[in-house]
Amino acid sequence: MRALVFTGPSTVEMDDVAEPEVGEDDVLVHVRSAGICGSELHGVRTPGFRVPPLVMGHEFAGVTDDGVPVTVNPILSCGTCDLCRDGLRQVCRERRIIGVHLPGAFAERVAVPRSALHKLPEEMSWEAAAVVEPAANAVHAWRLADVAPGARVGVIGAGAIGLVCVLAALTEDTASIAVADRSPERRRMASLLGAATVGGELSGEFDVVLDAVGTGETHEQSVRLLRPGGVAIWLGLADAGAGFDATMLVRTEKRVLGSFAYTDDEFARAAELVGGWGLGWTASYPLESGAEIFTDLMRGGSHPVKAILRP
Structure with missing residues (x-):
């Protein structure tokens, strides 16, 4: 499948990559929209938290194999520690993040844990869905x-x-x-x-x-x-x-x-809110244009405020 890959300092490239490995507890999401985050621009300029080669993309939405529209909470936690039990999964000491520690959504498809899925209203636009995170x-x-x-x-x-x-x-x-x-x-x-x-x-x-x-x-x-x-x-x-x-x-x-991320309740609340927000500051581009758009933003381009890649 096609994907935008972080290959080295200040470098992202479109490439053909292997299909996602879908585990027993995973769901294959066919990506419909994935936002480029400022943290990704910074992370490509100064690798460390994100290590190449990597398919990034943690702000995304898509459909499952059976056509259900979903967005994904990209923060994966252990689920059993004191922090997770207190509802603070976002600061779990063992947390992993889709698009940082695992392959993300700057691709046609991505495998995610079933527990990370959040069903979306049928009428929500893909641009709004990419803004939930x-x-x-x-x-x-x-x-x-x-x-x-x-x-x-x-x-x-x-x-x-x-x-x-x-x-x-x-x-x-x-x-x-x-x-x-x-x-x-x-x-x-x-x-x-x-x-x-x-x-x-x-x-x-x-x-x-x-x-x-x-x-x-x-x-x-x-x-x-x-x-x-x-x-x-x-x-x-x-x-x-x-x-x-x-x-x-x-x-x-x-x-x-x-303020690093969000709780599960706050993620759900965001999904309720974005449908009513003005999103004229977003713009969508084909995934194949991802390297050009990403590189321009990384070098200081200020338009659009939020670029959304559409496989």
Whole structure:
């Protein structure tokens, strides 16, 4: 079958690969849509967490052999440890991720555990289905923030994760949402989706700041702009530097929480939400164009915000 393969640093290539091995507890999913994630762009530039050769793709949907439309929770856990028993499968010490540790969905077909399937409504578009996984990240981040109605919310970064954070926050009773991004086009999209203010940087004071970029600079901004007692949620993974004076947390009782993924309930909630969201910031391309699209985004291209590959 055809697949987009991560073959080496900064290199992805279309190639013919072996058909998936379908185990006794697995289901073969015929991929209909697979989103390119910013973490994959970063991972190809700086291999480590993802090791080539690898078929990536963890944001995806498709149909089973009997035609059932499904999306897939790509996080696989042991299911028996203390964390899994407490409903925290996403931080299981033994977790594996489809598209990272196992072959993913930048391909015509992928084998996944039956337990990872989530049935979709027949009327959901494949573009919306591919956004369920990133949307689940936003639902989780918002729940971690645990903010009161009327909270002042800042979002740093209007890429796909930043925009779904805006949409998730708008689902709640927030007073105002400010979005910062260097791209005028992405700022325009955030405004169209409902952000009250947009700009190159955040200004003012916030109850919660969601950092969907993850550099030392944005980490520093996310903490500095919080009110005393506020919370910064870090979702971005651009670099490892913390970037701020930690004594600020002590003196003002600000909090910083990491947000890696989502619980099963949050994944299901995301599947309920995305069908009603504006998704004009996504664009679909044939899988055969995957190497060109992926490479352009990896080299700094900003359009589209979310590229979705369609086998």
